[in-house]
Amino acid sequence: MSPRRRIRLPHLLLTAALLGALPGSPPAAASTASARAVTLRVATYNIHAGAGMDNVFDLDRQTAELRSLGADVIGLQEADRHWGSRSEWRDLARELAGRLGMYVFFAPIYSLDPAEPGGPRAEFGVAVLSRYRIVSAENHEITRLSTQDPNPAPAPTPGFGEVVVRVEGRPVHVYVTHLDHRPDPVVRTAQVADTRRIMAEDRGPKILLGDFNAEPGAPELAPLWKELTDADPGAPTFPAQDPVKRIDYVAVSKGAAQVRRVWVPESVASDHRAVVADLVLRGR
Template sequence: MVAVSAPSAQGSPVQSRDLTVATFNIHHGAGPDDELDLPHIAEVIAGHGMDVVGLQEVDRHWGERSEFVDQARWLGAELDMHVAFGANLDEDPAEAGQPRRQYGTAILSRYPIEASRNVPLPRPEGGEQRGLLEAVVLVRGVPLHFYSTHLQHDSRVERLAQADAINAVLADVEGPTVLVGDLNAEPGTPEIERLATHLADTWPAAGQGQGLTYPAEAPRTRIDYVFADDSVSAVSPDAARVIDTTASDHRPVAVDVTVSGRPGLR
């Protein structure tokens, strides 16, 4: 695994880049009917112009439910995108000699991924292991720190601990930053407010309506988010939308943003 370190170019002028960032819990490639259809996921990503997208519930040789496919690699190849994968569950193969069974998050990017790492998140009540996947994406020369995460679904205690751990990582980051994920908490809850310490929820500034994302067939709650560094010369949200699709049991969220930063050195 490569340690994350952003390229730098001291003294170079700040430049702006327009792109679309997104979050998508893909439910291991299955829709609400639990029928596997990974090409449908690819169609949604391609059809809505997602330049950098954080994925949750991604299988990698996990089991029969996803036909033992490395889903992040398959999507990257199908969409001609760069890939980072973070294994939060890592188990022995069903048969000796086969790849390890892994499950976690991924980042797909139309721009080069210069470095990536997966940071394990705390689980004080013994819940499922979660992680914070980080990638440094070079957007036409400007480095963007992009994060994908999936917080515990059934424990506020764990989500709060995980939010604190994410904040500890973000506190050391300089430059344009985006955090996306299935946070399993509604707006205004303590865990969402805590994550707003370093970043801002883009929906109130750039979206219309309630931004409901789950369940996909008839959404009644907003638990999928795109957060961004909204300080000067960072990430400015221009338009946000929830995509009406049942490719998964969650609807994805896409946000058009302007990223401003100093070009890095490759």
């Protein structure tokens, strides 16, 4: 099993001129600017491999839905990359990013040998789309029970994506995840523990986006709310048609970000509805 890798992405190097302070000029201006509140709109969306509630693959429909959110950062789940005929063998996250004019990082959960020698690997996972340049990214391992193994056992597996974006000079850690779907919560319990351990390694504003496959009061999710605030939209997200439960989440680190507004748009472009939140980043 491959080790975790942090990817440093190319970015522009800017050279700034050094300006001497004018006599008598107040030094407080710089500190006031650096402490200015910064707003950020984020969203999470399980795209169902490009298919809507009708199980028809339609990336145009999902592009329109994502564009309507107006989000700066979007976490995607169930994103195919050359996976199969259900998504026309396309690289969904990259194609959506291109259509929306956003940067992208894809974190595969499964990466299978190509169907034909020399072809692309068949991959399925999560992704982050961002209007801000992604300055670093990592595909972490968390406990999973594989759906590709006829006799699976819980094991560390990739597919917990993390990126760092710089929002008006401030580094923000964004994580995207898709937790186990089975009724038995034992694997989700382990995944929550893994999530907390990984996120504890980072400082500054943190945003967790994902399909948790559990409702807010589920005991296995309770440890998350020690460090994170659930941006509760007060509305269910699944299934997209007449939803009855909320299993999709935006969560932010306590003290580092404030939730100004959160909502669930009505849409059947996927089998889930998105969650969208306007955040205010605190501090520098």
